[in-house]
């Protein structure tokens with residue numbers, strides 16, 4: 001038997017439609033246009049692609065997009081000055097600083113300089129703390145997208161064994177918090193975990209956020225489990241021609257698809273949901289900033 005594919009691309013399209021509907025409502029009823037500012041330092045090609053896609057989809061949803069592309073040698077003081085301006089700009093409801101930042105910049109300091117109410121990435125320590133204590137927070141886009149797909153596919157997750165592989169601040173830890181919020185029994189695994197295969201095999205819900213191409217084989221997957229593959233890894237694809245590459249996840253899709261109950265593909269899984277959730281968070285931030293009702297189905 002082959003697993004059900006969880007189609008992130010299709011899922012993301014429905015989120016974007018909901019976002020666009022709410023944007024029309026905000027505009028028509030309240031004269032508001034949600035605005036998202038994206039800040040990029042340097043010319044990393046992958047980051048450029050993400051930033052371009054974010055800007056395009058922001059505009060398609062009827063929102064305002066402000067792109068700030070700065071040279072890689074921009075100083076921390078200059079970056080902080082830009083953030084202060086964006087914090088004060090009424091047309092900007094969401095601010096995202098593309099990571100990773102160059103080594104001469106203290107990323108923690110920059111992220112914590114963003115107004116928590118405009119922190120659509122959910123990386124500010126105040127939003128991290130709110131999420132951890134079950135308060136209303138801005139939730140990081142990638143784990144939020146995973147949660148929405150899990151809710152859509154599974155509905156109630158109470159009592160499920162969830163294993164998150166990876167403990168980063170941007171994916172693994174917030175993912176674990178959200179699953180806890182869904183009443184899962186959550187295990188967080190990482191590079192020091194003993195017998196990772198055995199831990200993974202316990203999972204009804206397995207989330208892989210490691211950054212190692214195809215490292216989780218099918219025989220680590222519990223039969224029937226729901227597998228969310230966050231990994232985005234570019235590998236050589238000589239079968240497509242000399243020098244060609246392709247994207248793969250952290251899960252070995254070909255061996256896992258015969259064991260899992262459902263699985264997200266890479267590409268076309270978590271990635272598109274991340275951008276859709278960024279738009280959703282921008283609308284949420286705009287509503288909260290104006291004391292308006294939040295959109296249904298777009299928050300944690």
Ligand SMILES: NC(=O)C1=CN([C@@H]2O[C@H](COP(=O)(O)OP(=O)(O)OC[C@H]3O[C@@H](n4cnc5c(N)ncnc54)[C@H](OP(=O)(O)O)[C@@H]3O)[C@@H](O)[C@H]2O)C=CC1
Pocket residue numbers: 142165166167168169170171172189190191192193196209210211212230231232233270271274
């Ligand atoms: N689809 C999307 O929208 C997004 C995708 N990504 C992708 O998700 C992946 C993870 O990203 P991110 O969380 O930022 O990565 P990080 O590198 O910040 O974290 C990786 C985590 O994996 C753990 N790890 C590394 N090697 C192993 C191993 N051999 N066994 C078990 N655990 C291991 C690390 O453990 P330790 O802490 O012990 O070092 C760490 O906790 C990447 O492929 C990234 O490209 C990221 C963001 C968005």
Ligand SMILES: Nc1nc(=O)c2c([nH]1)NC[C@@H]1CN(c3ccc(C(=O)N[C@@H](CCC(=O)O)C(=O)O)cc3)C=[N+]21
Pocket residue numbers: 049050096097098099100121141142232247266267268269270271272274275
């Ligand atoms: N402040 C900040 N916030 C982020 O959310 C953030 C970041 N920095 N830095 C980089 C990572 C990575 N990330 C992705 C977004 C979309 C896709 C995506 O759309 N992927 C497509 C494929 C795109 C392609 O073909 O290259 C897919 O999986 O189908 C992937 C990865 C957001 N990140």
